[in-house]
Amino acid sequence: xxxxxxxxxxxxxxxxxxxxxxxxxxxxxxxxxxxxxxxxxxxxxxxxxxxxxxxxxxxxxxxxxxxxxxxxxxxxxxxxxxxxxxxxxxxxxxxxxxxxxxxxxxxxxxxxxxxxxxxxxxxxxxxxxxxxxxxxxxxxxxxxxxxxxxxxxxxxxxxxxxxxxxxxxxxxxxxxxxxxxxxxxxxxxxxxxxxxxxxxxxxxxxxxxxxxxxxxxxxxxxxxxxxxxxxxxxxxxxxxxxxxxxxxxxxxxxxxxxxxxxxxxxxxxxxxxxxxxxxxx
Amino acid sequence: xxxxxxxxxxxxxxxxxxxxxxxxxxxxxxxxxxxxxxxxxxxxxxxxxxxxxxxxxxxxxxxxxxxxxxxxxxxxxxxxxxxxxxxxxxxxxxxxxxxxxxxxxxxxxxxxxxxxxxxxxxxxxxxxxxxxxxxxxxxxxxxxxxxxxxxxxxxxxxxxxxxxxxxxxxxxxxxxxxxxxxxxxxxxxxxxxxxxxxxxxxxxxxxxxxxxxxxxxxxxxxxxxxxxxxxxxxxxxxxxxxxxxxxxxxxxxxxxxxxxxxxxxxxxxxxxxxxxxxxxxxxxxxxxxxxxxxxxxxxxxxxxxxxxxxxxxxxxxxxxxxxxxxxxxxxxxxxxxxxxxxxxxxxxxxxxxxxxxxxxxxxxxxxxxxxxxxxxxxxxxxxxxxxxxxxxxxxxxxxxxxxxxxxxxxxxxxxxxxxxxxxxxxxxxxxxxxxxxxxxxxxxxxxxxxxxxxxxx
Numbered sequence: 001x002x003x004x005x006x007x008x009x010x011x012x013x014x015x016x017x018x019x020x021x022x023x024x025x026x027x028x029x030x031x032x033x034x035x036x037x038x039x040x041x042x043x044x045x046x047x048x049x050x051x052x053x054x055x056x057x058x059x060x061x062x063x064x065x066x067x068x069x070x071x072x073x074x075x076x077x078x079x080x081x082x083x084x085x086x087x088x089x090x091x092x093x094x095x096x097x098x099x100x101x102x103x104x105x106x107x108x109x110x111x112x113x114x115x116x117x118x119x120x121x122x123x124x125x126x127x128x129x130x131x132x133x134x135x136x137x138x139x140x141x142x143x144x145x146x147x148x149x150x151x152x153x154x155x156x157x158x159x160x161x162x163x164x165x166x167x168x169x170x171x172x173x174x175x176x177x178x179x180x181x182x183x184x185x186x187x188x189x190x191x192x193x194x195x196x197x198x199x200x201x202x203x204x205x206x207x208x209x210x211x212x213x214x215x216x217x218x219x220x221x222x223x224x225x226x227x228x229x230x231x232x233x234x235x236x237x238x239x240x241x242x243x244x245x246x247x248x249x250x251x252x253x254x255x256x257x258x259x260x261x262x263x264x265x266x267x268x269x270x271x272x273x274x275x276x277x278x279x280x281x
Numbered sequence: 282x283x284x285x286x287x288x289x290x291x292x293x294x295x296x297x298x299x300x301x302x303x304x305x306x307x308x309x310x311x312x313x314x315x316x317x318x319x320x321x322x323x324x325x326x327x328x329x330x331x332x333x334x335x336x337x338x339x340x341x342x343x344x345x346x347x348x349x350x351x352x353x354x355x356x357x358x359x360x361x362x363x364x365x366x367x368x369x370x371x372x373x374x375x376x377x378x379x380x381x382x383x384x385x386x387x388x389x390x391x392x393x394x395x396x397x398x399x400x401x402x403x404x405x406x407x408x409x410x411x412x413x414x415x416x417x418x419x420x421x422x423x424x425x426x427x428x429x430x431x432x433x434x435x436x437x438x439x440x441x442x443x444x445x446x447x448x449x450x451x452x453x454x455x456x457x458x459x460x461x462x463x464x465x466x467x468x469x470x471x472x473x474x475x476x477x478x479x480x481x482x483x484x485x486x487x488x489x490x491x492x493x494x495x496x497x498x499x500x501x502x503x504x505x506x507x508x509x510x511x512x513x514x515x516x517x518x519x520x521x522x523x524x525x526x527x528x529x530x531x532x533x534x535x536x537x538x539x540x541x542x543x544x545x546x547x548x549x550x551x552x553x554x555x556x557x558x559x560x561x562x563x564x565x566x567x568x569x570x571x572x573x574x575x576x577x578x579x580x581x582x583x584x585x586x587x588x589x590x591x592x593x594x595x596x597x598x599x600x601x602x603x604x605x606x607x608x609x610x611x612x613x614x615x616x617x618x619x620x621x622x623x624x625x626x627x628x629x630x631x632x633x634x635x636x637x638x639x640x641x642x643x644x645x646x647x648x649x650x651x652x653x654x655x656x657x658x659x660x661x662x663x664x665x666x667x668x669x670x671x672x673x674x675x676x677x678x679x680x681x682x683x684x685x686x687x688x689x690x691x692x693x694x695x696x697x698x699x700x701x702x703x704x705x706x707x708x709x710x711x712x713x714x715x716x717x718x719x720x721x722x723x724x725x726x727x728x729x730x731x732x733x734x735x736x737x738x
Contacts, residue, residue, distance in 0.1 A: 024493050038450055044541065044550035045450075070550060085450040087487045217541065217551075220448050220489055221673055222458075222513040223533035227524055234517065234524060239675065253524055256626035260526045264552035271547050 003037075003086035006059055008079050012139045015065045015109055016075050017051070023058030025088045031116035032094025032211065032243055035060060036219040038085040039073055046070050047216045047238075049113035049188070050089060060088070063112035063141070068265050069272045090219045091242045094209075098125040100183035103175060104150075105168050105197055106132045107189025111141040113211060114188050119149040126183075127151050131171045133189075137162035169196045176204045184209070187246065191255050198246035208246035212237045212254060215261070229253050285387040286315040293606040297576050300462045300544055303603060304368070307390075309347075312397045316344035318382065319389045326379035327391060332722025333360050333431070337376055337391055344394055352398040357410075361434035361480070362427065362473045362721065364403060365456060367396025368465050370718045371597050403472050412481050416440040418735045421503040423490045423676060426454020427717045428708025429509030430477050431724030432731070436507075437480040439732045444503070446488040451540060454511055456717065458540040459532070461570050463577070464600075467539075491675035496683070496704060504738055505703045505731045508691060509724060512709035513673040517666055518562070522620025527554055527628040531563070531571045531667035538574045556663025559583045560631050562617055563667030564594035569601065571665045572609045583609050584659065588616040588636050588649045614638070616649065618656060620664060630658040670714050680704070688713060697727030698734075705731050 007019035025035065034049045052061035066075040077083070094117050102121045106114035111132045122128045128149065133156040134140040140155065140162060147153050154171045155163030164171060168189075176182060185208040187197040194210040201208040214226035214237040221239035228237050229250035235241065273279075289305040290296075296303050307315065319341040327337045335356055343352035356363045372378075372392035380388030418441045422429045425447040433443045451457050453470045478484060490496065490510075499506050515530030517523050534553065537543040541551035559575040561568050564587035576583045585604070587594060590613050594601060605611070614636040621630040635655035638647035672689045684692040684700040690713055697705040707723030709715055 024488075028493060042542075042549045044552075085487050087448070087450070087489060089492055090489065217533060217536055218449060220492075220513075220675060222515070223536050224515045224517070224530040225533050229524060234519075253626065257524070257526060259625075260554070261552045264546065268547045268550060268552070 002082040003084070004082045005077055005079055008077065010075075011063065011141055012134075014067075014075075015063065015139070015141060017061060017063050018074075018077075019059045019061050020083065020086055021058060022060045022086050022088075025086065026053045026055050026058045026060055029053040029060060029089040030093030031096065031120045032113075033089040033091045034219070034242060035062065035086060035088035036090060036216065037074075037083055037087070039070065039077070040084050043073075043084065044070055045085070045217055045219070047090070047213070047219055049211065049213075049242075050116070051112035052116055060086075063109060065109045069268045072269070073272065087219065091238060092240075094120070094186070094243055096120040096124050101127040101129065101181060103172060103182055103185045104128060104130045105172060105185065105187040105189070105193075106130070106141075106146075107168055107187075107193040108134055108139070109141065110189030110193070111146065114186065115142055115145055115149070117186055118146060122149045122151075129175065130154070131156065131168045133157065133168040133193075135159065167196065168193065169200045172197055173200045176201065176206065182206050185246075186210075191251055191258065194246060194249075195251035198249065198251070202247050209243050210246040210249060211242045212244060212249065213242070213258075214238075214254065215258060227257075283314065283318045285318065285390060286311045286393075288390070288393055293608070296463065297607040298579075300577055302466050303463050306400055307393055307397045312344055312394060313347055315390050316341045316394060319345065320381055322381055326381060327376040327389075330376040330379035332375070332718050333366075333725050335360050335376075335395070340398070341389065341391070341394060344398060349398050349401045353402045356395060356398065359725075360721070361431060361477055363395050364399035364469045365427070365465065365473055366718060366721070367392050367394075367399055368469070369456075369460060371716060373598065375718065403469070407472070407476050407479070410476070410480055413438060413440040415442065416735065418442065418505075418738070419444070419503045420505045420507065420731060420735075421446060421499040422507045422509060423496070423499075424448075424454055424509040424511055424708075424710075425452040425474070425484055426509055426511050426708065426720065427456060428511070428710070428720035428724040428727075429454065429507065430474065431721040432507045432509060432707065432728045433482045434477045434480055435725055435728035436731060437477075437482050439728070441732070441735065443482045445482060445484045446490050446499075447484060447486050448489040449540065450486050452484050452486065454509075458536045459567065459570070461535065461539055461574050463573065464570065489675070491679040496676060496680040496701075500703055504735055505705065507697070507724070507727055507731060508676060508699070508704065508706035508710055509708050509720070510673055510676050510706075510710040511720075512670045512714040514671045514689075515666070516669045516671055518617060518668060520617060520619050522622055522628065523666070525620055525622040525628040526626050527556065527662055528620060528664045529666065531561075531567045531665055532670060534571055534665045535567070535574065538578070544574070544578055553578065554663050555579050556661070557581045558660050559663045559665065560586055560659060560661040561665045561667055562586050563669070564589065564596060565667065565669070566596045566600055568667035569596045569604045571667050573604055573607060575663065575665065576607055576609065580663075585609060585611050586615045586617060586631070586633060586659075587611070587613050589638060589646060590614060593638075593646045612659075614649065616651065621658070628661055628664055631661045631664055632656060632658050670709075672710050672713065695726070696730035697723060698730055703734070
C-alpha cells in the first residue's frame with residue numbers, strides 16, 4: 001500500500017509540511033491523535049502528531065522539524081515519493097467540548113498539532129485564545145491559519161523579532177493574572193515549554209492539558225517504551241495518552257527518557273550526513 | 282533400540298556472538314535414521330498430543346522411505362506452518378511426551394523431522410496449493426500471529442475469502458517481533474506467511490483494528506470476524522525504579538532487536554541499549570530469548586534473575602540448556618525489590634531478595650517467599666522485565682457486546698465463539714500468554730466453527 005506524498009512544503013527553515021495519501025486513516029483521524037511512520041525497510045518507527053486531515057481528499061497533514069536522521073531523511077523526500085509504512089490514527093482524540101474560554105499554547109513545531117484543536121474548540125463554541133511562539137520570527141508557523149480559527153492570537157519570539165519578546169508562558173501568566181476567566185489551557189511544544197506552562201497555570205488551578213512526545217516503537221501499547229509518570233502512576237503515552245493532565249506529569253522523567261538514545265541518535269545522524277555528503281571519515 | 286539422532290548445533294562459543302540459527306537441522310541420512318525409530322503404532326498416542334492433529338506416523342513413514350515430498354504434503358493437509366512448529370513447538374510436553382519410545386528411553390524427534398521436511402520443501406520452492414471453489418463468504422482476521430495465520434489458512438482452504446488485518450508493518454505477530462532470529466529465522470516466517478498468501482489470503486499490514494476501524498465496522502463488510510490479537514501488553518513488576526533509562530519490557534527489547542533489527546544498528550535505524558551487565562527478570566522462554574539476545578549484542582555478563590528454582594522455570598528445558606551453554610548466569614530463588622539509578626535516570630543496580638519455596642500455590646508450583654534480611658544489590662546497566670504479558674485491550678475496548686474476563690482476556694467457548702454474534706477468538710487473546718502451537722490449535726478449531734456458522738448464514 002503506497003503512502004504517497006501529495007504535497008511537500010518547507011514552511012520555515014527546517015520545518016516541513018507533508019500531505020500523505022492515507023484515506024483509511026483520514027477517515028477516522030481526530031484532533032490530538034498521531035501517526036507512526038517508517039520511511040523505508042531499514043528505517044525506524046517514529047510518531048508524529050496529526051496536524052490536519054482531509055476526509056474528502058483522504059489525506060493526513062503532518063508537520064515536522066528536521067532534527068535527526070529520520071526527520072532529515074523525510075525532509076529530502078519529494079512530492080510523488082512514497083513512505084513505506086504509515087500507521088494510525090493512534091492515541092486518544094483530544095477532549096473537545098464547550099468549556100468556555102480556552103487558551104491554546106503552541107511552541108515551535110508544536111503549533112502544528114495545536115491548530116486542529118483550536119479549530120475544533122472554536123467549532124464547539126469556545127472562546128479561543130491562541131498563544132504561539134518560536135525562537136525567532138522566521139521560524140513562526142501557521143500564524144494566518146491560527147488567526148482564522150481563534151478569537152485572539154498572541155505571538156512571542158525568544159529574540160523579540162516578532163510579537164512579545166520572551167516566552168509563551170509570559171502571556172499565559174498575564175492572561176491569568178488579568179482576572180479573565182480561563183476554563184482550560186492546552187499546551188503542546190517542547191517538554192521544557194510544557195513544564196513551564198504547567199508551572200504557571202498550577203497556582204491558578206486552571207486545568208491544563210499537554211500532549212507528550214515520548215519515544216515509541218509500536219504505538220499500540222505493546223512495548224511500553226513510552227512510559228510516563230502521571231500522578232505517580234505509570235502510563236503509556238501511546239494508548240493512555242498522548243494527552244495528560246499537565247499538573248500531574250513528571251516532566252523530569254519525560255525529559256530523561258527522551259534523552260535515552262542520544263549517543264545512538266548522534267551516531268546515526270552523523271553517519272547519514274557522511275553518506276549523503278560523501279565525506280571520508 | 283536405535284539411538285535418537287543428535288541435532289547438529291552451532292558451537293556455543295561461536296553462536297553467542299551471532300544471530301544465526303543455533304540448531305542447524307538434520308542431514309538426510311540423520312532424518313531417515315531417526316524416522317526408522319518410529320514404531321508406527323496402530324493407535325498413535327503422539328497424534329493425540331498434537332494440538333493441530335498432524336498424522337505423525339504417516340509423515341514419518343514417508344521420511345523413513347526417503348520420500349520427503351509426500352511427508353510434507355501429509356503435514357500440510359492440516360498444518361500450514363510446519364517449519365515454524367518444527368522449531369518452536371514444545372514437543373517434549375506434547376507429541377513427543379506421548380511417544381511410546383519415551384517409556385523405554387528417548388522419544389522419536391518428531392519436531393526435528395517436521396522441521397527437516399519443511400526446510401527441504403522451502404529450499405526447493407513451495408508448490409502452489411490448489412484453491413477450492415469460492416463460498417462467496419468473507420472473513421476478517423485480526424492479527425497475523427500463529428492463531429490468525431492458522432485460522433486464515435484453514436478458512437481459505439474451505440473456500441472463504443479471507444483478509445488479515447495486522448497492526449505492525451510485518452506479518453507473523455510474536456513469530457516476527459518476539460522470537461529471535463537465532464531460534465526462528467525470519468526468512469522461515471516469511472516463507473510460511475507467503476504460503477498462507479498463496480492459499481488466497483490477503484494480508485493488510487499497518488492496520489490497527491480499534492483505530493482504523495472497529496470490529497463492528499468489519500462486521501458490516503465481512504460475514505465473520507476472528508480475533509487473534511494475542512497477549513501483547515507487557516506486565517511490569519510495579520516496583521521502584523522501573524521507569525529508569527535502560528529498563529525494558531521484554532516486549533520492547535525483543536521488538537527492537539527482532540522486528541526492528543536493532544542488532545544491525547546503525548545499518549538499521551532503530552537503536553537498542555547494548556548493556557555490559559544485563560539482568561533479565563523471569564524464567565520463561567521470553568526471558569531466555571531476551572538474555573540470549575543481550576549476550577549476542579555484546580554484553581560481558583547476562584544474568585537471569587528468577588524467583589523460584591530451575592525446576593519451576595516455565596521455559597523449555599532445551600532453551601535453558603542452550604542459555605547455560607552460551608554462558609548465561611542464573612540467579613535462582615532471587616526476586617527484585619527495586620531498581621536504583623544515577624542522577625541522569627540511568628539504571629545502575631537492581632536490589633534483590635533471596636527467596637525460599639514453601640507449599641504449592643494455585644499454579645501447582647511452590648510459592649516463593651522472601652528471606653528476611655537477604656537484600657543485596659547486583660550491578661546492571663540494562664534490565665529486561667520478562668515476567669509475562671496480558672492481552673491488548675485495544676480491540677475489546679472498541680467492540681460492542683464482547684464479554685471480557687477480569688484478566689482482560691476475551692471470553693470464548695471451546696470452539697472460539699465469543700459473546701458477540703459472528704465474532705470468534707483464539708490464542709493468547711483468550712487464554713493469556715501461552716504457546717505458538719496452542720494458539721494454532723485454537724485458530725484451527727475456530728476456523729471449523731466459523732465455517733459451520735457461515736453455512737447457516
